[in-house]
Each structure stands twice: as structure tokens, then as C-alpha cells.
Amino acid sequence: MESRHSINSLTTINNAQLYGLVILRVIVGWHILYEGVAKLINPYWSSAAFLLDSKWIFSGLAKAIVSNPALLTISDYVNVWGLTIIGFCLMLGVFSRYACIGGMVLISLYYLFSPPLLGLEYSRPGEGSYLIVNKNLIEIFALYILYLFPTSHKIGLDRVLQTKLNLKGLS
Amino acid sequence: MSNEPPHDQNVQRRDFIKALATVPVFGFFLANLWLKLKKDALKRKNLLVDLVQEKKPPTVIKNLSNGKHLNIGIIGYGGRGSHLVRGAGFATRGWTDYAYKANQENSLNKAYPTFMSQDDLNCSLVGVCDLFDVNADLGIDASKNDVGPGGTPKYSAKKYKNHHEMLENDDIDAVIIATPDHWHSKIVVDAVKSGKHVYCEKGLTRTFQEALDIHDAVKETGMILQLGHQNRQVEANDKAKEIIDQGLLGPVNLVELTTNRNSQWGAWVWNIHKDANSKTIDWETFQEPSPNKIRFGPDALKRYFRWRCWYDYGTGLSGDLFSHDYDQLNQIMGMGIPKYASASGGIYFYKDGRDVPDVWHVTLEYPDRDMTVLYSATLSSNNSRGNRIMGHDATMILGGQSNAGGVGGFSVEADRESTQYRERIEKGIINTKYPIYNYSPGSKQIDGVTSATSQYFANKGLLYAYRDGKRVDPTHLHIKDWLDCIREGRQPKCNVDVAFEEAVTCAMATESYLTGRRVEWDPIKRRLV
Numbered sequence: 001m002e003s004r005h006s007i008n009s010l011t012t013i014n015n016a017q018l019y020g021l022v023i024l025r026v027i028v029g030w031h032i033l034y035e036g037v038a039k040l041i042n043p044y045w046s047s048a049a050f051l052l053d054s055k056w057i058f059s060g061l062a063k064a065i066v067s068n069p070a071l072l073t074i075s076d077y078v079n080v081w082g083l084t085i086i087g088f089c090l091m092l093g094v095f096s097r098y099a100c101i102g103g104m105v106l107i108s109l110y111y112l113f114s115p116p117l118l119g120l121e122y123s124r125p126g127e128g129s130y131l132i133v134n135k136n137l138i139e140i141f142a143l144y145i146l147y148l149f150p151t152s153h154k155i156g157l158d159r160v161l162q163t164k165l166n167l168k169g170l171s
Numbered sequence: 172m173s174n175e176p177p178h179d180q181n182v183q184r185r186d187f188i189k190a191l192a193t194v195p196v197f198g199f200f201l202a203n204l205w206l207k208l209k210k211d212a213l214k215r216k217n218l219l220v221d222l223v224q225e226k227k228p229p230t231v232i233k234n235l236s237n238g239k240h241l242n243i244g245i246i247g248y249g250g251r252g253s254h255l256v257r258g259a260g261f262a263t264r265g266w267t268d269y270a271y272k273a274n275q276e277n278s279l280n281k282a283y284p285t286f287m288s289q290d291d292l293n294c295s296l297v298g299v300c301d302l303f304d305v306n307a308d309l310g311i312d313a314s315k316n317d318v319g320p321g322g323t324p325k326y327s328a329k330k331y332k333n334h335h336e337m338l339e340n341d342d343i344d345a346v347i348i349a350t351p352d353h354w355h356s357k358i359v360v361d362a363v364k365s366g367k368h369v370y371c372e373k374g375l376t377r378t379f380q381e382a383l384d385i386h387d388a389v390k391e392t393g394m395i396l397q398l399g400h401q402n403r404q405v406e407a408n409d410k411a412k413e414i415i416d417q418g419l420l421g422p423v424n425l426v427e428l429t430t431n432r433n434s435q436w437g438a439w440v441w442n443i444h445k446d447a448n449s450k451t452i453d454w455e456t457f458q459e460p461s462p463n464k465i466r467f468g469p470d471a472l473k474r475y476f477r478w479r480c481w482y483d484y485g486t487g488l489s490g491d492l493f494s495h496d497y498d499q500l501n502q503i504m505g506m507g508i509p510k511y512a513s514a515s516g517g518i519y520f521y522k523d524g525r526d527v528p529d530v531w532h533v534t535l536e537y538p539d540r541d542m543t544v545l546y547s548a549t550l551s552s553n554n555s556r557g558n559r560i561m562g563h564d565a566t567m568i569l570g571g572q573s574n575a576g577g578v579g580g581f582s583v584e585a586d587r588e589s590t591q592y593r594e595r596i597e598k599g600i601i602n603t604k605y606p607i608y609n610y611s612p613g614s615k616q617i618d619g620v621t622s623a624t625s626q627y628f629a630n631k632g633l634l635y636a637y638r639d640g641k642r643v644d645p646t647h648l649h650i651k652d653w654l655d656c657i658r659e660g661r662q663p664k665c666n667v668d669v670a671f672e673e674a675v676t677c678a679m680a681t682e683s684y685l686t687g688r689r690v691e692w693d694p695i696k697r698r699l700v
Contacts, residue, residue, distance in 0.1 A: 026196050037204060067278030091197050093190075160190040 005154050013149070021151045025090050028142050032103060033087025039080045047075045054113040055120040062113055082106050090146070093156015100147035104140050111136040238658040240325065244298030244346045244367075246334050246358055248310035250441075251372055252301075252349030255399070256313055258646040259347070259654075260289060260321045261296045263309050267318040281642070289647045291321035292654050298343055300331040302453040303475075305446050333456060334358050338365040345657055347650075348372060349399075351478040352485040353460045356381030363394040368657045370650065372399040373498070374490025375674035377482075379682065379699055382674035389667040397653035397663040398670035400498040404648035410610050411560075411567060411581055412503045419583070419608075420562025421591055423504075424541055428496035429556040430488065430548035438521050438529060438550040439479040439491075443472050458483070473524070480525035486681045487527025488516075488548045494677050496546060496558060497535075498665070499569070501672060504560070506544065508672050509535035512679035513689045520551035533680040546680075564589040565607065582606035 004012040013021070039045045047065075051072075054062035065071045082102065089099035114122060116130035128135070152158035245256050253263070262270075270283035299310030307330050314328035331337040337346070338361055345368035348358050356376050362369050369389075375398055376382045389396045402408060414420070432438065454467040457475060461483035465471055478484035479491055500506055516531030529551060535544040547556075560567040569581040585592045587603040595601040649665070656663040675692065679699060683690045691700040 022193070026193050030196070030200055033200065034204075041208065063277075063279060088197075091200065092193055155189050155192045157190050159186060163186060 007149050007151060007154065011149065018151060018154060021146065021149050022093075022155045024142060025093070025096065025146050025151055025156075028103075028139060028146065029087045029090025029092075029099075031087070031139075032083050033091060036080055036083030036085070036087055039076075040084060045076075045080075046072070047079050048072060050110075051075070051113065053122050055122065056112070056115055056117065058109075058113045079106075093152030093158050094161070096152035096156060096158060097147055097150050100143045100150075103143045104147070107136050107140050107143070111140065238293070239344075241292075241294040241344045241654055241657065242297040242326065242342050243294055244300065244328075244331075244337050244340075244343045245296065245310055246300045246337065246346055246348050247350035247354075247372075248299055248301045248306045248313075249303075249349065251399075252306075252347065253309065253313065254646055255347050255349055255370065255372070255650065256296060256310070257286060258289075258644060258650040259294055259296065260292050260319050261313040261324065262286060262316060262319060263313045264316050264318070265309075265312070267316060271318075285642060285644055287318075287320055289320040289644070290651060292651055293321070294654060295324050295326040296328045297326050298331055298337045298340060298346075299328045300334050300337050302457050303444070303447065304451040305444060332453075334361065338362055338367060343367060345369065345395075345654070351457075352377045352490050353478075353483065356384050357460055359385045359396070360388040363388050363392040363396070366392070366394070368395040368653070370397045370399065370653050371670075373673065374486060374494040374677050375670050376678065377484070377486055377490070379675065379678035382671060382678055383697065385674070386667060386671040395653065395657050395660075395663060396667045396670060397649065397656070398498075398665040398673065399649065400495065400502075400665045400673070401645040401649040402495060402499045403502055403664035404645040404652065407569075407580055407610055408499060408502050411569065414567065414583065414608065415504060415560065419565060419591075420560060420567060421564030421586075421589065422541070423560055423562045424543065425561045426500060426504075426542065426544045427556075427559045427561070428493075428500060428544065428546040429558060430492045430496065430546075430550075431553050431555045432492075432550050433553040439477050440521070440523070441477050443476045447472055447475070470524075477525075480521075480523070480527055482526055482681075482685070485527070486677060487525075488529075488531045488550075489514075489533075489677045489681045489684075492548060493531075493533060493546050493680060494673055497544075497676055498669070498673050499558070500544065500560075501669060506535075506537065506540075506542075506672075508675045508692050508694065509537050509544070509679065510539070511536040511689050511691050512676070512683050514680045514684035516548075516684060528684065531684065533683070535676065535680075562586070564591040580610050582610070583608040 003015060005014075005018050006012045007018075007021075051062040051066045065075050083106065086099045086103045086106065089095050090103070111134070114120075116132060116134045118131070153162050243259060245252055248256065253266070256262075257266070267283070267286075270280075270286065273280045274283040296310070296314035299307050299314065301307040301310060311328050311330055314324060314326075317323040329340075331340075334346075337343065346358075346362050347370045348355060348362070349372040350358065352374055355371055359369050359371050371385075376385060385396075415423070449467050452467075452472075452475060454471050454475065458464050458471075463483050465474070474481055474484065479487060485491065497506075512533060512535050514531065514533040516528035518525060518528055519530045521529045530549045532548070533544075533546040535546070536542075537544070555570075558569040560569070563586065565583050565585045567581055567583050583606055585596065585601050585603050585607050587596065589596065592601050592607075596603060601607055652663045655661075662668075679690045679692060682699060693700050
């Protein structure tokens with residue numbers, strides 16, 4: 001008989017669906033983790049170049065961040081460590097629903113600071129062709145799916161953490 | 172959620188395996204990250220980053236200005252003169268209000284905070300001399316403005332009708348000369364002979380003879396002369412010098428210097444002030460040293476405000492822009508005066524009555540150093556070509572195309588036929604498609620450089636310099652260097668010796684263009700052949 005996994009109070013999924021979701025979680029996590037680590041190990045990285053090229057509703061805010069050294073430093077830290085921690089959590093399945101929310105917020109900011117809308121021209125060279133939908137938007141919704149269909153309590157460290165928390169009667 | 176009873180060992184083991192199921196993937200990630208870091212480290216180790224012996228960037232020595240309070244005068248308070256005086260700490264109320272507002276409206280416009288965070292140079296602007304009354308009054312205004320890095324000025328300025336009267340004032344220690352070029356030599360010689368130290372804007376002179384006059388007068392009197400090539404304060408040039416001194420480019424036989432501009436302003440078609448007329452402008456004094464004289468009228472006004480367009484007052488591209496690029500190269504490679512100079516060009520775009528070329532090229536030959544320096548300029552295309560120092564092993568690209576931060580940075584690219592790097596290129600450690608060294612000062616700092624002309628100067632490293640990662644105006648550093656040297660009796664960075672080299676080189680190029688022949692420098696008899 002095929003095994004079913006309950007991933008929330010209403011949904012059960014089969015093995016293939018579970019593994020598919022876990023793989024999605026791990027590769028999205030991998031991508032986000034490396035985005036963070038790559039910035040962490042590059043001493044010259046700064047969010048300034050991205051922010052300076054910002055268009056649309058948040059361009060004013062972006063300019064304000066760039067022109068204030070303290071805000072820019074905070075922005076750099078939030079990006080580097082936010083991405084690293086979120087990626088780590090998704091890969092290993094620790095607090096992964098919170099990681100999904102954090103990831104959606106962060107990547108939504110990237111999208112909103114420079115959306116590929118009609119009439120907006122960016123000076124950064126793009127690595128693909130996008131019209132309104134870009135990879136950031138797709139990743140946001142991938143994270144949304146992972147949030148709706150959590151898997152880390154089945155495959156991931158949350159499984160152990162949850163058992164431990166259950167034993168202590170904290171859950 | 173998890174319904175398995177915790178006491179069942181098998182279930183516990185399965186729980187454990189499922190909990191850690193993605194850990195191997197994380198391990199795989201770390202293993203790949205480690206491999207990548209190792210590969211990057213190996214690459215970096217073999218790139219110039221580690222070949223270059225790192226030196227700490229120069230720091231501004233703060234306490235020198237605590238010495239004697241210096242009284243300075245400005246002769247020629249026009250566009251450049253007002254910038255120089257700002258470098259000394261004095262701006263008009265109009266400028267500080269405007270710059271403050273501009274910074275409030277656009278926080279990326281940093282002219283105001285950059286000005287206000289300049290060092291207090293412990294000097295006063297006590298004399299202003301300008302042949303246009305409106306400018307002279309602005310200079311007086313600047314001397315009184317208490318909005319500045321030094322607060323309320325100790326003394327304010329007196330207006331002088333001409334430079335002779337100003338030089339008679341014994342309270343003045345030093346003068347800044349920012350008149351058109353045809354007046355430079357006369358005022359410099361008069362100034363040093365009356366015991367004043369001099370900061371003179373570039374190009375130093377209009378003719379070869381004037382260069383000799385200035386050199387000899389400054390040497391005889393022992394006064395301190397600083398020529399206005401503020402690139403001498405840009406640390407990217409010092410870094411470039413270190414790299415070349417270490418032989419990392421290999422033998423260099425060709426250097427290409429370029430200028431690209433494409434605007435009316437960039438071609439010296441400057442505004443004629445609405446209040447300019449025969450009453451507010453002393454035209455006769457203005458044209459006193461010029462070879463050709465004309466009566467005051469609309470043509471005279473054009474010549475007064477757009478003087479760079481005529482050989483009567485300046486040397487066009489030679490003194491204005493070639494002098495900058497030559498001096499940068501002289502700073503980096505210690506070129507000195509070439510043996511031969513040949514120039515050509517023409518008035519191909521701005522057929523507006525000017526007599527200086529708008530497309531112009533110079534070839535400088537240095538047979539003793541096995542080197543040619545090419546300079547090529549156009550005022551009708553912005554296709555910025557950058558400056559290239561081409562070695563057998565690597566090429567250094569400064570400004571323009573280098574994209575190394577866009578603010579006076581540079582990059583170095585290995586040559587695929589290099590001898591020095593052959594092994595590294597064969598092993599794939601050096602990829603000749605990518606720079607092996609990049610210097611981008613203040614890459615984490617953001618500059619709101621807007622206009623095309625500002626961008627031109629920023630690319631050439633003439634707008635900003637960096638000290639301890641902080642952005643400073645190199646003009647301020649250059650003025651500070653001059654005042655520090657006056658107090659200490661030292662020679663400044665663009666002293667009379669290098670100023671003479673600049674002036675003679677520019678004069679050779681100008682003479683070659685005007686006579687249509689190759690001009691030779693005879694260093695023994697100190698003459699042009």
C-alpha cells in the first residue's frame with residue numbers, strides 16, 4: 001500500500017509528492033544559501049550597486065539607503081546574513097516555514113526594488129529575458145508553495161526538533 | 172504530525188535518518204564551496220593582487236595647518252578660481268546655499284558635505300583680483316562666508332584692480348593664479364619676485380619662452396610653486412606607479428592617452444555673463460599680453476569668456492586636457508620632456524570662429540626609453556577610449572574603458588603572448604580575457620556624479636580622491652599640499668621641476684601643430700629645435 005504523509009491538518013501527500021517538495025526546498029535553499037555565502041566571502045560586495053539601479057516605487061527609498069552609510073551597512077548585513085541563514089534553514093529543514101516567510105519577504109524586496117516592468121530600463125546587464133515575471137517572482141512563489149506544503153517535519157531537522165519539543169510538552 | 176511512539180528503536184532510527192536526510196546535500200554544498208574557495212585562492216595567489224607589494228594609502232596629515240596662519244590672494248576668480256578657493260575653504264554664500272539645498276534634495280549630491288568636511292587649512296582669503304567686477308565681488312563674498320570648514324574667517328578680502336597692486340601688499344603670503352594662460356607667466360614671475368608663493372592653474376604657460384621665464388624666476392627666488400594638476404593627489408596614480416615600478420607590465424614601448432568630449436561646455440563654449448560690458452570688464456588689461464589685439468565689442472566678449480578657443484590666450488586642447496593626461500603619465504612613469512613632438516589635427520566640428528583645433532593628436536618620442544606616447548583628442552564624440560600603458564606582459568587601462576570604479580581607478584590585463592606570465596597563462600591560472608588586477612578606490616562609496624563633463628573628470632580621477640576610504644576633493648588636497656609645503660619649506664607634489672616638464676612638453680606639441688613640423692628638445696642648450 002502506498003504510504004501517505006500528512007503535511008498539515010487537511011492534506012496528505014504520497015511519497016513522490018513529498019520527495020518532489022523536499023527536492024524543491026533543498027535546491028531553493030541551496031541557491032539562497034550560496035547567494036548569501038558568495039556575498040559573505042567577497043570583501044568588495046555591497047548592495048549599493050543594486051540599490052542605485054533601483055527603479056519604480058522603491059527607488060527613492062533605495063537612494064536614501066545608499067546615501068546613508070549606516071543604512072547601507074545594515075542593508076548589506078541583512079542581505080548577507082538573511083540569505084545565508086534562510087538558505088541554511090531550507091536545506092537542512094530547520095524552522096523552514098519561518099525561513100520560507102523570510103525568503104519571500106527578502107526576495108519580494110529584490111523584485112519590488114527592480115521589477116522587470118514595461119518601460120523600466122536597467123543599467124545592469126540582465127542574464128535572461130523577462131517581462132513582468134522574472135526568476136525572483138518565481139522563487140517567491142516556490143517559497144509560498146513550500147510554506148503551504150511544509151516538509152521539514154517529515155524530512156529535515158524539524159522532525160527531531162518537533163519530537164523533542166513534543167516530549168517537553170512545548171508544542 | 173508525528174504519531175510514532177518514541178520508545179520504538181526502529182522508529183526512532185527512521186526518525187533520525189529522515190531528520191538528517193538532507194544533511195548529505197548540505198555536506199555536498201560545503202565540499203563544493205571549499206573546492207571553489209580553494210580554486211579562487213589559487214587563482215588570486217597567482218594574480219597581481221598578491222604580486223603587488225601592498226602599500227598603505229597616503230593619509231592626510233592633520234596637524235600641519237596648526238602652524239603659521241597664511242594669507243592668500245586669488246588672481247582670477249572665475250569658474251576654476253572659485254573651485255581652487257573652495258579647496259582652500261572659502262565658498263560664496265550663493266554656492267553654499269545652493270550646494271546645501273542640492274544635498275537636501277538629492278542626498279547623492281555630496282558637494283556640500285565634501286566641502287564642509289575639508290580640513291581647516293588655517294588661512295584667510297585676503298585679496299581678490301579679477302578683471303570682471305562681478306567675479307571680483309563674488310570672491311570678496313567668499314572670503315567673508317562663515318559657512319565653511321574653518322567657520323568664521325579670520326580676515327576678509329580686499330579687492331585689487333590688478334595683480335601689481337595685490338603683490339605690493341606685504342601681508343599676503345601666497346597667491347593662487349587662475350587667470351587665462353596668457354597671463355600666467357607674467358603674474359608668476361612678478362609674484363615670486365615680490366616674495367609670494369604661487370599656486371598656478373594648468374597649463375602652466377602659453378609659450379616655450381614663458382616656461383623658461385617661470386622656471387628660472389622660481390628657482391632664483393626659492394619660492395614654492397605648485398602647478399594645478401590635482402591628479403598628483405589621486406592615490407590610484409601612486410598605486411599604478413607601484414605596479415609599473417615593479418615591472419609587472421614588462422617592457423612598455425607604447426602609451427596611448429585620449430580625450431573624448433562631446434558637449435558645448437566641453438568644447439569651451441562657455442556662457443557670456445549677462446552683466447558683462449565695457450564698464451564691468453577691463454578688456455585692455457585682459458588682452459595686454461596677447462599677440463593680437465581687438466577692440467572691445469561682442470567678439471571681445473566671446474574671447475573673454477571662451478578664451479580657450481584662441482591661441483592668443485591659451486593653447487586649446489594642449490594646455491587644457493593634454494596637460495592633464497601627460498602629467499598623470501609623468502607622475503606614474505616619470506617621463507620627463509620628450510626628445511621629439513609632432514602634432515596634427517584641425518577645426519573639424521566647431522566652426523565658430525575659434526583658431527584652436529577640436530580634433531588634435533600628438534606623438535611624443537622618447538628614444539632613450541624606447542617609448543612612444545600618443546595622445547589623441549576629439550571634442551565631438553563621447554566614445555571614451557581611456558588611457559593605456561601597453562607593456563609586453565600586460566596593459567594598464569586607466570579611466571575611460573577600465574570600468575574600475577569609474578573614479579580614478581584602473582585595471583591591468585595580461586597579454587596572451589606575455590613572457591612573464593606564460594606559465595600561468597598556459598596553466599589556465601591567468602585568463603587574459605579578464606583583468607589580473609583591478610583598483611577601484613571607494614568602490615563601496617557612492618558618488619552622485621551627474622553631468623557628462625563631471626563624469627569625464629571623474630573617470631580621469633580628477634574629481635575625487637580617497638583617503639582612508641573617505642572621499643575628498645583632490646583640489647583641496649592639492650591646495651593643502653601647497654600650503655603645508657610653504658609652512659615646512661618643502662617642495663610640493665607638482666613642483667617647479669615637473670611643472671617645467673609639463674610646460675615644455677605642451678609647448679613642443681603646440682609649436683609642432685602651429686608650424687607643421689616635428690619639434691626637438693635640446694636639453695643642453697635648453698631650446699626647441
